[in-house]
Amino acid sequence: MTKYEQSNIENWLADLISEILEVPPTEVDRTVHFDRYGLDSVAALTITTALEEHLERELDATVLYDYPTIAKLSHHLAEITARVPQ
């Protein structure tokens, strides 16, 4: 269950974005809008796809736009994975 905890999802997301941007994970601000990272639609979809694989569940294609920060998204994902355990 560990990987479904909010803090772990949050760290995992920060890791992924730091990998895309090639910056240290500590430089990834978890409260800024995804727009600010300069992600285009393909990059956003890459994150959604990687998340689906990581959490082993399908996600809305718009999830990054509905929950547009790492903090908000990880809270949302922790909530839906807790509600319907897979």
Place this chain on the structure above:
Amino acid sequence: MSAIAKPRIGRTLESPRMRRAQRRHAIAVVVLSTAGILLALGLAVAGYPPGWGEMAILAVFYTIAGLGISVGFHRLFTHQSFKAAPTVRLALAVMGSMAMQGTLKFWVALHRRHHEHSDEPGDPHSPYVLEDGTLLHGKLAGFWHSYMAWSFGHEVPNSAFYARDLMRDRLISRINDLYFVWVAAGLALPTVAGAILHGSLIGAAQGLAWGGLIRIYAGHNMIWSITSLTHIFGRRDFATSDRSTNNLWLSVVTLGESWHNNHHAFPTAAILKFRWYQFDISGLVIAALEKTGLAWSVGRPRENRRFTKLTSNPPTTGAR
């Protein structure tokens, strides 16, 4: 504590949705090009054939968008063959977007993928092999695929893999996201130019047809010539691992990009004129920007490095 798998970022993105979007974009290019040709024909039949004004508008906007692609998208953003002031970067990103060849990040990702796999499986537009590794045996099939057919069905190049440097650039990301605004501006500006030139609505239609729609078509033919012809015909001065060639006859209309064998041998060369006769308009523009201080760190492979890479046709004395 279970180990948390490390995130992976693929070179291409498996996404039917994005593939459909790419296909729709390619179809839109064909539809707009056809509309432009029909509009120009209709005007000619109605007694308004194109004159010098239309040719001038076409040439001006072809050059604006073409330099945006060649100097900007290609030599600056894809290959970082020189550095430029933010104003120059901004202008080139906007000019290149007007060509309607996809967003800057898409274009850069696709072209970096081309270099990574040139004429091998994974190359989005090789005359010899499909992206999935299927060999193209027929000459005509190879030409057609690498000319324009590729644009309807290629993989989604992952910008999160190939264009990471551009993600970190706030200004460029902003321009990237406004792509359709720049495409629209590329249609609106020549329309206004035509209206002013002729002082009439007919003039506006002429401007839209020649400086907008047909200009987009012409710009695509420029890039399609590079993806196909400069991997099929022409001289190979350098023994690169792909089959890229140099073509003098295409050098003016491609703004210097048809020195494609030079380019594959030295991808970080900003100026592709290696010999006296190798006319390279984009290279001249970069040299001019350098003179005025707007560009610097201009990539010029040293002559001895060029010499050692030469296979055939040793340069005559005095060749640059």
